[in-house]
Each structure stands twice: as structure tokens, then as C-alpha cells.
Amino acid sequence: DAGITQSPRYKITETGRQVTLMCHQTWSHSYMFWYRQDLGHGLRLIYYSAAADITDKGEVPDGYVVSRSKTENFPLTLESATRSQTSVYFCASSWTELYGYTFGSGTRLTVV
Amino acid sequence: GIQVEQSPPDLILQEGANSTLRCNFSDSVNNLQWFHQNPWGQLINLFYIPSGTKQNGRLSATTVATERYSLLYISSSQTTDSGVYFCAVERQGATQGGSEKLVFGKGTKLTVNP
Structure with missing residues (x-):
């Protein structure tokens, strides 16, 4: 299917475990982004990527790792999950940095 | 960093009414976007509008970059606009770098009653 897809939609994990959230887009967009959405904080950028093998930190990168070996995929890994990382995670993509962003449906992550 | 203020924080309308949402920002921008997050959590891009005016159906947006604000107009509102x-x-x-990438305001929560 065309578009941007995130998986899983819902995830419950335990404190200290490693978890990877997946993001896949079919448009060959250059830019990809990871945001988290929390009550009281709104949407905040975690990491972004301008192209394959190019990534940079956003506003709240601590505790997260990203990679982008292929243009279409941009996985986000929580190396050792903490309760403060309970959130809704959104992936987005864009042709260029000055273009409209398209968001995936989100992953609701609960760390217990 | 840049500050983004949206008003009003909450808005309740009857179906068919018109509304104007405002976004003020504290610095010059080269990227401004409006999004709608529906009750199921999906974020939909409405406009990419760093300056000027755009229209899409019942929605239109205007950004006055020199005065650092943008307006989103919703006409003949429907319950699905909530x-x-x-x-x-x-x-x-x-x-x-990334700390200055697209920064979101706190949002305006719109409820359209039938």
C-alpha cells in the first residue's frame, strides 16, 4: 500500500527492555521524522533524517537511537525503555525540509 | 527557540458555523504548516503555508509573515471537523539543527455539535 505506515500500532513493554518502532514510506521522500506526543508537552521532535545514512537529533533525543540504511525505512529504537517514554510516537516524511509533512497513524507505547 | 501560540485553546461550535483559528509566532519563519488531529489521533496535513493565502474546500489559511501570524478559516463547519x-x-x-526543526503549538481543540 502507498503511504507511510507505522508498526506496531500498540505496544506494551517492560522497563529496561529494548523496543523498536518501525516506519516505512513508499514515496521515496528524502526527509523522515520521529515525534512523540504527550499531554502537556504537545508534539516534540526526537530525531530526523535528511537522507539515507544522514540523521540528526531533535529536541528530545536522549534514550533513543535511529538508523536509516534505506530511504524508505526509519526505525526508532528505545535502548532501555523507561516509564517516561510512555507516549504516542508519530513518524512523518516529506520531499524536502520546506514541504508539507505527512504523518503515519502513530504507535501507542506503554512502558510498565 | 521559536515560540508558537495558538488561540483560542478551545472552541465549541454548532454545525454550520464559521470559525477562525489563530497562530502567532515569535520569529521569522520559512516553514509553516497547519494540521488536523482527528478524534482517532490521525494527523492530517491541511496546508503548507509559510506566506500568502491558500484554500481547500471549506478550509482556507492566510499567513502574514511580516506580522508573524497565520489564520485558519473553517466555513460551514461539520461534525467531522472536530x-x-x-x-x-x-x-x-x-x-x-534538529532542535529548531518544525515546532508545534499546543493546538486549538474544536468541537462541532450537530
């Missing part, structure tokens, strides 16, 4: 509307901006000439 949700949260976000304005997001990126400062022109941003040099601090």
Missing part, C-alpha cells in the same frame, strides 16, 4: 488543530513552524535561518 479535533485538534495544530500550527507548526520552523524558524528562518535556523542553525541549531
Whole structure:
């Protein structure tokens, strides 16, 4: 299917475990982004990527790792999950940095 | 970093009414986008509008970059317009990398009653 897809939609994990959230887009967009959405904080950028093998930190990168070996995929890994990382995670993509962003449906992550 | 203020925070309308949502920002921008987050959580891009005016059906947006604000107009509102509307901006000439990428406001929560 065309578009941007995130998986899983819902995830419950335990404190200290490693978890990877997946993001896949079919448009060959250059830019990809990871945001988290929390009550009281709104949407905040975690990491972004301008192209394959190019990534940079956003506003709240601590505790997260990203990679982008292929243009279409941009996985986000929580190396050792903490309760403060309970959130809704959104992936987005864009042709260029000055273009409209398209968001995936989100992953609701609960760390217990 | 750049500050983004949206008003009003909450808005309740009857179906068929018109509304105007405002976004003020604290610095010059080269990227401004409006999004609608529906009650199921999906974020939909409405407009990419760093300056000027655009229209899409019942929705239109205007950004006055020199005065640092943007307006989103919703005409003849429908219950499906309910949700949260976000304005997001990126400062022109941003040099601090990811910390200055698209920054979101807190949103305006719109409820349209039948």
C-alpha cells in the first residue's frame, strides 16, 4: 500500500527492555521524522533524517537511537525503555525540509 | 527557540458555523504548516503555508509573515471537523539543527455539535 505506515500500532513493554518502532514510506521522500506526543508537552521532535545514512537529533533525543540504511525505512529504537517514554510516537516524511509533512497513524507505547 | 501560540485553546461550535483559528509566532519563519488531529489521533496535513493565502474546500489559511501570524478559516463547519488543530513552524535561518526543526503549538481543540 502507498503511504507511510507505522508498526506496531500498540505496544506494551517492560522497563529496561529494548523496543523498536518501525516506519516505512513508499514515496521515496528524502526527509523522515520521529515525534512523540504527550499531554502537556504537545508534539516534540526526537530525531530526523535528511537522507539515507544522514540523521540528526531533535529536541528530545536522549534514550533513543535511529538508523536509516534505506530511504524508505526509519526505525526508532528505545535502548532501555523507561516509564517516561510512555507516549504516542508519530513518524512523518516529506520531499524536502520546506514541504508539507505527512504523518503515519502513530504507535501507542506503554512502558510498565 | 521559536515560540508558537495558538488561540483560542478551545472552541465549541454548532454545525454550520464559521470559525477562525489563530497562530502567532515569535520569529521569522520559512516553514509553516497547519494540521488536523482527528478524534482517532490521525494527523492530517491541511496546508503548507509559510506566506500568502491558500484554500481547500471549506478550509482556507492566510499567513502574514511580516506580522508573524497565520489564520485558519473553517466555513460551514461539520461534525467531522472536530479535533485538534495544530500550527507548526520552523524558524528562518535556523542553525541549531534538529532542535529548531518544525515546532508545534499546543493546538486549538474544536468541537462541532450537530
